[in-house]
Amino acid sequence: MKKTISILPGDGIGPEVMEQTIRIIKKIENKFDHYFTLNHGYIGGAAFEKYGCHFPDTTLHVCKNSDAILFGSVGGPILESHSVKWKDCEKNSILALRKNFQFSSNIRPAKVYPELQDICPLKDSVIGENGIDIVIVRELLGDIYFGEHKSYIIDNIRKAHDISEYDEKQIEIVAHQSFKLAKLRKNKVTSVDKANVLDTSKLWRTILTEISKEYPDVTLEHMLVDNCAMQFFINPSQFDVLVTANLFGDILSDAAAAIPGSLGLMPSASFNVKGFALYEPSGGSAPQIAGKNIANPIAQILSFAMLLKQSFHLIEEANSIEQAVHSTLKAGYRTQDICLNKSKAITTSEITDKILSFI
Numbered sequence: 001m002k003k004t005i006s007i008l009p010g011d012g013i014g015p016e017v018m019e020q021t022i023r024i025i026k027k028i029e030n031k032f033d034h035y036f037t038l039n040h041g042y043i044g045g046a047a048f049e050k051y052g053c054h055f056p057d058t059t060l061h062v063c064k065n066s067d068a069i070l071f072g073s074v075g076g077p078i079l080e081s082h083s084v085k086w087k088d089c090e091k092n093s094i095l096a097l098r099k100n101f102q103f104s105s106n107i108r109p110a111k112v113y114p115e116l117q118d119i120c121p122l123k124d125s126v127i128g129e130n131g132i133d134i135v136i137v138r139e140l141l142g143d144i145y146f147g148e149h150k151s152y153i154i155d156n157i158r159k160a161h162d163i164s165e166y167d168e169k170q171i172e173i174v175a176h177q178s179f180k181l182a183k184l185r186k187n188k189v190t191s192v193d194k195a196n197v198l199d200t201s202k203l204w205r206t207i208l209t210e211i212s213k214e215y216p217d218v219t220l221e222h223m224l225v226d227n228c229a230m231q232f233f234i235n236p237s238q239f240d241v242l243v244t245a246n247l248f249g250d251i252l253s254d255a256a257a258a259i260p261g262s263l264g265l266m267p268s269a270s271f272n273v274k275g276f277a278l279y280e281p282s283g284g285s286a287p288q289i290a291g292k293n294i295a296n297p298i299a300q301i302l303s304f305a306m307l308l309k310q311s312f313h314l315i316e317e318a319n320s321i322e323q324a325v326h327s328t329l330k331a332g333y334r335t336q337d338i339c340l341n342k343s344k345a346i347t348t349s350e351i352t353d354k355i356l357s358f359i
């Protein structure tokens with residue numbers, strides 16, 4: 001198969017985990033006789049250094065001419081967020097990319113890996129006999145991230161506001177996606193909102209309820225977001241598909257990383273309505289561990305597996321990567337974020353060597 005993939009490593013650990021993922025891509029090409037054209041683009045702080053902006057036209061061009069986008073992460077250390085290089089980096093890069101291609105829904109799976117049960121902070125009794133297997137569907141183009149953001153001074157008082165907005169069409173897209181996904185799974189959708197206070201949430205709840213009538217086999221439940229955050233840790237196996245707004249989804253999907261045990265294991269996929277997609281780890285650029293060859297590359301590698309499955313329909317190829325990750329973990333190889341005995345942890349490149357050996 002001949003397909004083009006945009007490779008946007010970005011900042012922090014992005015380039016390190018992307019480099020290892022490219023080794024996996026090469027192995028898949030060799031083993032299954034495919035040829036992928038990898039077109040590289042700068043984004044985030046890395047682009048700012050080279051082009052003086054966070055999302056140059058050349059990168060947009062690369063993305064427009066590809067069949068799928070594999071993204072690393074962007075952003076610098078929080079303490080440097082006012083510097084010229086990092087100011088508004090995330091807004092100008094990943095948010096602009098999502099907006100440009102209208103990536104309206106973001107899929108973030110969260111499950112317990114049986115071979116990593118020792119690092120899952122949840123008790124066996126909480127995990128339960130059937131384990132935990134949740135898919136979070138996060139709306140990606142509305143809410144407070146895309147409303148007006150403003151800081152100002154009135155009567156010598158510093159003020160700021162961020163406006164959250166939704167329209168029914170935006171909610172309908174993720175609603176349909178969630179019900180369709182639930183039909184392939186356990187037929188349950190939990191819609192998470194703050195409808196006891198927010199008008200955007202009241203609209204959210206109304207639309208989810210209306211759309212649910214088109215999917216009579218799927219059970220729809222509504223849950224308030226504060227309760228949901230707690231339910232993740234006391235009864236996570238109740239969830240199948242969880243659908244929520246942009247901000248709540250951002251926060252809850254990081255919280256859900258506690259289920260496998262590390263953000264370094266969490267891949268994600270973002271789709272537009274035409275099916276074009278961007279794949280990226282759920283976590284960020286982890287600046288404090290960047291450049292040390294200690295980051296976990298699995299989230300990035302599994303994001304590539306999602307790309308193979310969802311964008312290229314290469315199921316056997318994707319399964320071979322997922323199986324290799326499981327075999328590697330089962331054999332006891334761990335990076336430091338998933339290793340209880342840190343002295344036994346192996347590096348980013350060493351764990352990739354092991355994964356490659358199982359493909």
Ligand SMILES: NC(=O)C1=CN([C@@H]2O[C@H](COP(=O)(O)OP(=O)(O)OC[C@H]3O[C@@H](n4cnc5c(N)ncnc54)[C@H](O)[C@@H]3O)[C@@H](O)[C@H]2O)C=CC1
Pocket residue numbers: 013017072073074075076077078090094262263264265280282283284285286287288289294295296297299337
């Ligand atoms: N899509 C994106 O590009 C995102 C970018 N960011 C940016 O990343 C920067 C750092 O943000 P944080 O809040 O610290 O979030 P983060 O997700 O980068 O890190 C949170 C924690 O998870 C750990 N972690 C994350 N990925 C890991 C991996 N692959 N292996 C091992 N450990 C891993 C980090 O070491 C840290 O302890 C900020 O500039 C932020 O804006 C944050 C989230 C998403």
Ligand SMILES: CC(C)CC(=O)C(=O)O
Pocket residue numbers: 090091094095145250282283
């Ligand atoms: C710029 C942020 C909204 C990125 C992020 O935290 C995420 O997508 O999870």
Ligand SMILES: [Mg+2]
Pocket residue numbers: 250251254282283
């Ligand atoms: Mg996030």
